[in-house]
Amino acid sequence: EDKVVQSPLSLVVHEGDTVTLNCSYEVTNFRSLLWYKQEKKAPTFLFMLTSSGIEKKSGRLSSILDKKELFSILNITATQTGDSAVYLCAVEAGTGTASKLTFGTGTRLQVTL
Amino acid sequence: KAGVTQTPRYLIKTRGQQVTLSCSPISGHRSVSWYQQTPGQGLQFLFEYFSETQRNKGNFPGRFSGRQFSNSRSEMNVSTLELGDSALYLCASSAQGGWAYEQYFGPGTRLTVT
Numbered sequence: 001e002d003k004v005v006q007s008p009l010s011l012v013v014h015e016g017d018t019v020t021l022n023c024s025y026e027v028t029n030f031r032s033l034l035w036y037k038q039e040k041k042a043p044t045f046l047f048m049l050t051s052s053g054i055e056k057k058s059g060r061l062s063s064i065l066d067k068k069e070l071f072s073i074l075n076i077t078a079t080q081t082g083d084s085a086v087y088l089c090a091v092e093a094g095t096g097t098a099s100k101l102t103f104g105t106g107t108r109l110q111v112t113l
Numbered sequence: 114k115a116g117v118t119q120t121p122r123y124l125i126k127t128r129g130q131q132v133t134l135s136c137s138p139i140s141g142h143r144s145v146s147w148y149q150q151t152p153g154q155g156l157q158f159l160f161e162y163f164s165e166t167q168r169n170k171g172n173f174p175g176r177f178s179g180r181q182f183s184n185s186r187s188e189m190n191v192s193t194l195e196l197g198d199s200a201l202y203l204c205a206s207s208a209q210g211g212w213a214y215e216q217y218f219g220p221g222t223r224l225t226v227t
Contacts, residue, residue, distance in 0.1 A: 042117075042203065042218035043156070088156060099169055101146075105155035 002027040004091050006104035013111055017079050021107045023089030024071040031099055033065055033072050036088040038106070043088055046074070079111045115140065117206050117219035125225045131192040134222045138185050138206030144168075145187040146216065147179060150201040162187050191224075199226045 003026045013019055032050045036043035047056045049065035049072060056063050065072045076083055086106040092099050118137045126132050138145050147159040158171040162181035179189040191198055201223050205216040
């Protein structure tokens with residue numbers, strides 16, 4: 001059974017800190033890894049990673065994938081209170097047109113003043 | 114461009130009943146995926162429809178079913194409701210289908226089974 005594990009489960013940091021969120025996975029026929037941010041209801045897409053070692057960056061957020069060690073990290077620098085959310089990691093796996101998305105349980109990040 | 118809409122937003126049902134949830138994707142999007150989110154299990158994939166065909170399916174019992182119409186709107190049906198079906202049900206649409214393309218999530222339908 002495909003498995004995605006995120007750590008830590010929750011994190012409280014001060015504004016301005018840098019945080020690293022972890023996502024490890026065990027899946028058959030890996031295709032891609034995705035990061036989402038969920039603030040209240042609907043998750044919003046952050047990154048999709050398919051290739052090892054290539055960093056994706058968007059402002060203060062960046063992410064990288066290690067397909068050999070089966071993990072990804074999401075970095076947030078100079079955190080702001082608006083970064084407070086649950087960050088979800090999901091892995092797409094499958095062959096051909098059949099694929100499945102497995103989510104981790106998320107990391108709850110709280111940024112305090 | 115209007116976002117993904119889901120109706121109803123909140124629903125209370127009794128065990129044994131059935132329920133139908135609706136999702137209208139972003140205009141032009143052909144793929145709709147459904148997810149169940151609970152505090153214990155997190156976000157779990159139910160199924161994906163693309164051009165009226167179910168293309169991918171998660172590990173849920175047959176009580177969970179769905180369909181997609183020619184205008185890409187999708188419905189999800191849960192029959193013989195159980196207490197454990199209480200959850201937030203999210204749908205997401207994407208232009209091409211599959212998660213290589215960005216998904217946009219709707220606000221969800223909160224289902225409570227009593």
